[in-house]
Amino acid sequence: MVGVAYLSADPSTPPFSKVGQHVKQGDVLVLIEAMKTFNEIKATKSGIIKKIVVLNSQPVEYGDQLIIFE
Amino acid sequence: MFKKILIANRGEIALRILRACREMGIKTVAIHSEADESAMHVKLADESVCVGPASAQSSYLNIPAIITAATITDVDAIHPGYGFLSENQRFAEIIEEHKIKFIGPKSEQIGMMGNKISAKKIMEENGVPTVPGLNEINDLAKIKEFINRVNLPVIIKAASGGGGKGMRVVNEFAELQKSINSAKIESKKSFNDDTVYIEKFLKNPKHIEIQILADSHGNVVILGERDCSIQRKHQKLIEESPSIVLTNEERVSIGILCRKAVKSFGYEGVGTLEFLYENKKFYFMEMNTRLQVEHTVTEMITGTDLVKQQILVASGEILNLTQEKITLKGHSIECRINAEHPETFIPSPGLVTQYHQPGGLGIRIDSALYQGYRIPSHYDSMIAKLITYGESREDCIQKMTRALEEYIIIGVDTNIQLHQKIIQSDEFISGHYNINYMSRFD
Numbered sequence: 001m002v003g004v005a006y007l008s009a010d011p012s013t014p015p016f017s018k019v020g021q022h023v024k025q026g027d028v029l030v031l032i033e034a035m036k037t038f039n040e041i042k043a044t045k046s047g048i049i050k051k052i053v054v055l056n057s058q059p060v061e062y063g064d065q066l067i068i069f070e
Numbered sequence: 071m072f073k074k075i076l077i078a079n080r081g082e083i084a085l086r087i088l089r090a091c092r093e094m095g096i097k098t099v100a101i102h103s104e105a106d107e108s109a110m111h112v113k114l115a116d117e118s119v120c121v122g123p124a125s126a127q128s129s130y131l132n133i134p135a136i137i138t139a140a141t142i143t144d145v146d147a148i149h150p151g152y153g154f155l156s157e158n159q160r161f162a163e164i165i166e167e168h169k170i171k172f173i174g175p176k177s178e179q180i181g182m183m184g185n186k187i188s189a190k191k192i193m194e195e196n197g198v199p200t201v202p203g204l205n206e207i208n209d210l211a212k213i214k215e216f217i218n219r220v221n222l223p224v225i226i227k228a229a230s231g232g233g234g235k236g237m238r239v240v241n242e243f244a245e246l247q248k249s250i251n252s253a254k255i256e257s258k259k260s261f262n263d264d265t266v267y268i269e270k271f272l273k274n275p276k277h278i279e280i281q282i283l284a285d286s287h288g289n290v291v292i293l294g295e296r297d298c299s300i301q302r303k304h305q306k307l308i309e310e311s312p313s314i315v316l317t318n319e320e321r322v323s324i325g326i327l328c329r330k331a332v333k334s335f336g337y338e339g340v341g342t343l344e345f346l347y348e349n350k351k352f353y354f355m356e357m358n359t360r361l362q363v364e365h366t367v368t369e370m371i372t373g374t375d376l377v378k379q380q381i382l383v384a385s386g387e388i389l390n391l392t393q394e395k396i397t398l399k400g401h402s403i404e405c406r407i408n409a410e411h412p413e414t415f416i417p418s419p420g421l422v423t424q425y426h427q428p429g430g431l432g433i434r435i436d437s438a439l440y441q442g443y444r445i446p447s448h449y450d451s452m453i454a455k456l457i458t459y460g461e462s463r464e465d466c467i468q469k470m471t472r473a474l475e476e477y478i479i480i481g482v483d484t485n486i487q488l489h490q491k492i493i494q495s496d497e498f499i500s501g502h503y504n505i506n507y508m509s510r511f512d
Binding site for chain 1: 416420448
């Protein structure tokens, strides 16, 4: 998906994911805003977050790495 | 008449306005963001000014930059199009302060209709039927009395609302307080105003809207109605005119009331009164104080160029149309083509590698697309409007079916296949569909 990535639902709320956090399959990791709609990007499998590559409000494209799991 | 107009918009509507200006001999100034440098509306304008980076907030909604662009290019009017700043009272006010004409109503009229409670009050005073509602929501006894009168379900709405935000349907009395509270929180967050009110909730209504056109001398005409019941998440998808369910008597009588209401507060410009329609009854919802996306179907069946009319009345001219002269001839349907997946609705910006648009008698396309154009991800997903006109509704549907087959857009996903499914469904063909039609695709 092409759009702008956001790490939290809005600026006043904590981010969806933190390094070292254990996430379950289906948990929301980031939001990508494309064409005025916010699309939830969910974890495809359970695991521990090793690194968050994407920055808040950064434009992203197909094939970009967003989050790396351990 | 105006000599130069700044078009404070992008995409197909900027092009639509630009075309009207060109035919009228008016020079145009396009504004654009950094992401829209190669957009069609920029290529075709006489002058263009970049007003900011890609995000709409810093460009198409950037009032200081737009006003500066208008000042340096020395325009005498600004056309806001639809969306963006078209119903922003403050924007209209600032333009008025700069002695530039805002092509639309006066700023205070935008404000009056922008607040749903005050809009409803004006309509009620003029005998326009509205949805039964209650504005006083702090007294539980009054709410109980109201619910006993209109029966459940009811809906809680935000006074400053739009786009479905701050709305809650209440089916059980026990849910009431919780729903009021959550609607208030959402409304405060979205519109910075936590005023909410309660209305009777209609289960299976149609969305029918009335097009009006008014000059600054108190003349008002009605240009028929549009049935916009095919909508998903409050976004219209297909519109048609005339509506198959209305009798001519119903059309005339609601028209008389709309004219009276609009005249009562000296409204000028084009405008739309939106109604829900159920069991042969109209219920006023809100008035849009601007040109609408679906104005095209009205143009097709009335033979009236609404954008030109809008510019003429904004320049102070007396309306060259009378109600007697306006006749509704034939039938017209509009399909909004969006860059999104036809089943998942996931938006699909990107490069248009191949583009071929349908043609022939009765086909109209309003679009800023071209082969090699990269659809940006920052703005709305609507990339084209396909409009067909036929002698009868049946003819119009046949033309739409044929045109959808011919339309080729390669490189991005589009909802063309979804339109084909809808247009060929028995319910659409019968004409007796309502606003819940699209829920089957979720």
